[in-house]
């Protein structure tokens with residue numbers, strides 16, 4: 001989320017978590033801007049800093065600067081990287097492939113996010129025949145208000161995550177789509 005209107009739409013729709021992208025992206029926000037947005041978010045909604053390949057030491061500084069309560073790591077982070085965030089909820093993001101370790105907690109994370117190979121791209125991946133994890137895992141990748149209920153019914157994730165599927169155009173969230181997505185996911 002990049003704007004107060006995005007945040008307001010997500011909170012009032014009943015989202016359980018709101019993410020701020022600190023990686024290069026049309027959705028990228030500065031840590032200070034994220035902190036200002038996060039201050040308006042009730043404690044019942046988890047605030048998440050999203051990183052890709054930023055060294056863990058620096059990501060921990062940015063997470064502290066932004067005041068987020070969770071950290072989501074995309075990219076080539078080794079197990080040791082997860083030790084840099086003792087005060088945060090940890091989400092390990094990974095694309096599903098034969099080499100993926102899909103055991104939740106394998107790297108010390110609290111939640112595992114199974115995403116498409118290019119995060120934030122809206123690319124869907126085929127769940128058919130996949131060996132999916134159990135426990136606290138999140139499904140992402142090409143989800144939309146129209147397909148999220150079916151995806152949940154098929155994969156039984158603990159939660160779902162969306163970005164481009166609730167955007168009117170790249171990097172610009174649409175409050176009505178956010179509302180429709182949360183309603184469809186929770187329904």
Ligand SMILES: O=C(O)c1ccccc1NCC(=O)[C@H](O)[C@H](O)COP(=O)(O)O
Nearest residue numbers: 023025119120121122141142162163164
């Ligand atoms: O969203 C981005 O631009 C992004 C950039 C770099 C690293 C991660 C990024 N997003 C991570 C997410 O959690 C997205 O919500 C997830 O990949 C789903 O995206 P989408 O398929 O567009 O719904």
